[in-house]
Amino acid sequence: MADTPTRRTYLKRTGALVGAGLVAGCSGDSDATTETSSPATDSETATTEAVTAEQTESETATAESNYATELAPVGSVTLDSPPENVFTHFPWFPDMASALGRGDTVNSLWWEGTAAGLDYFTAEFDGFDVEWADEATEYGFSKERLYELDSDLHLVDPAWVTTQDNWTRDDVDEVADNVGPWLGNYYSSYHASPPDEWADEYEYYTLWETFGRVAALYGERSRYEALASVHDDLLETVEDGLPAESERPTVAYLSISEDLSSIYRLRLNAPGYWNSHTRPLGATDAFGGEEFSGPFAQVDMEALAEADPDVVLALWTVTDTFDFGTLTQNLEDDPVGGELTAVRNGRVYPQGTRWQGPLMNLFQLEMTAKQLYPDQFGAWPEYESGDDYPEFGAGEQLFDHRRVADVLAGDV
Structure with missing residues (x-):
């Protein structure tokens, strides 16, 4: 990407990020360490301080603008003003925009279920609208489409983009130079x-x-x-309330069809x-340490x-296109499924999406904590399709x- 100003942005590609405050492996943040990090002690309580320090350095280095950041693999991105027209693809970025009160800037995303999911979790927030609900489109996109949208910012990982058909580095x-910069980190x-190559x-x-x-x-x-700050407090509440490891349940985290034909x-x-x-939440994976490639494996x-x-935990089931009651009934009626401990004890629970942004993450962490540890965090109520978040x-x-509602309304 060129080191020259474009119509909207000055973009400087830095390659690998430098400085202890900028790299992902911040102390105390197991999300950004290796796969050997302990799930029982996972905490992101250093997130606010680490990112605040990074942003302060970035703003000092680019005094001509307050809209600057750094993220691998892009490097440094500086905008002249807040983006008003933003392209996204994966659902976590529209969630972020809404959390920042800027959902109206999103001009595209993939998977219309994103809006239904966020609607479910935020139903109690009067006046909060998912402003990009009608912007969902098909998976993938072309260079011509990005020129047509003429976005100030593309919240997509350019490394991932180069794995798609008809896209090269x-x-x-070219898009960064002629339209607007990229920012994303899919992997x-x-x-x-x-x-x-990345x-x-x-x-x-x-x-x-x-x-x-x-x-x-x-x-x-x-x-x-x-x-x-709310998120840090939530993680602390969870960590303080977790039972001993020996008292934690075994959990199957599944994407499962209503008719049980695919699991x-x-x-x-x-x-x-x-x-x-x-x-x-540090629960025990029911499948143990069995390795598999990719994000999921068929069983x-x-x-x-x-x-x-x-x-x-049944993923993707709190949308209006899935009948959770049919799923649980089919499990009870199945000669094998009906004998599962989770089914016999009524512990099959709905879940949202792994493609979560910060708003969904807050609610899903609370939701799952109650599902796994009702004695510690309060029971999760019975769910019927069409229900809102309790x-x-x-x-x-x-x-x-x-x-959270106050922040969404602009009271920070």
């Missing part, structure tokens, strides 16, 4: 390996570290810091932001019976819902 550089999702420029970040950098470009650091297991305690709502009912989890009383909330 030259194409990525932090589950600490996958980036394409070889490997030397890559670092891993937590969801909340990435959120802080997006907030800097929007000029919304105060909102970010307020929400990050995929996901990692429960892996690094990366796809597990930022399950890893801090059958017999393999699930062999694992025999105490709890089943309105827990102040004494039942694991984070301050009112505070």
Whole structure:
């Protein structure tokens, strides 16, 4: 990418990030360390301080603008003003924009279920709208489409883009030079390996570290810091309330169809932001240490019976396109599924999406904590398709819902 100003932005490609405050492996933040980090002690309480220090350095170095950040593999990005027209693809970035009060800037995203999921979790917040709900489109995008949208900022990992059909690194550089810069880090999702040509420029970040950098470009650091403080308090509440490891349930984290025809297991305690709502809870993966490549692996009912989890977490099931009651009934009626410990004890629970941004992450961490540890955090109520997220009383909330609503309304 060129080191020259464009119409909207000055973009300087730095390659690998330098400085202890900028790299992903911040002390105390197991999301950004290696896969050997302990899920039981996972904490991101240093996130606010680390990102704040990084943003201060960035602003000092670029005095001509307050809208600056650094994120591998792009490097440094500086905007002349907050972006008003923003392209996204994966769902965590629209969530971030909404959390910053800038959901109206999102001009595109993939998977319409993103809006339904965020609607479910934020139903109690009067006046909060998912402003990009009608912007969902098909998976993938062309260079021509990006020229047509003429976005100020592309919240997509350019390394990932070069793995898609008809995209090269030259194409990525062209869009950055002629339209607007990129910012994204897809492979932090589950600490996958980036394409070889990007490997030397890559670092891993937590969801909340990435959120802080997006907030800097929007000029919304105060909102970010307020929400990050809520998140830090939530993690502390969870850590303080966890039972001894010997008392924790075994859990199968699944993507499962209503008719049971397809069952995929996901990692429960892996690094990366796809597990930022399950890893801090430190439960035992019912499938043990069995390795597999990619983000998920297909299993059958017999393999699930062999694992025999105490709890089943069923991903993608709090949308209006999934009938959770049909799923649980089919499990009860199945000759193998009906014998599962989780089914017999009524411990099959709905989940949202691993493609979570900061708002979904807050709610999903609270949700999953109650599902796994009802004695410690309060029971999760029975869910029926079409329900909104429960309105827990102040004494039942694991984070301050009112505070989050205030931040979304602009009171930071």
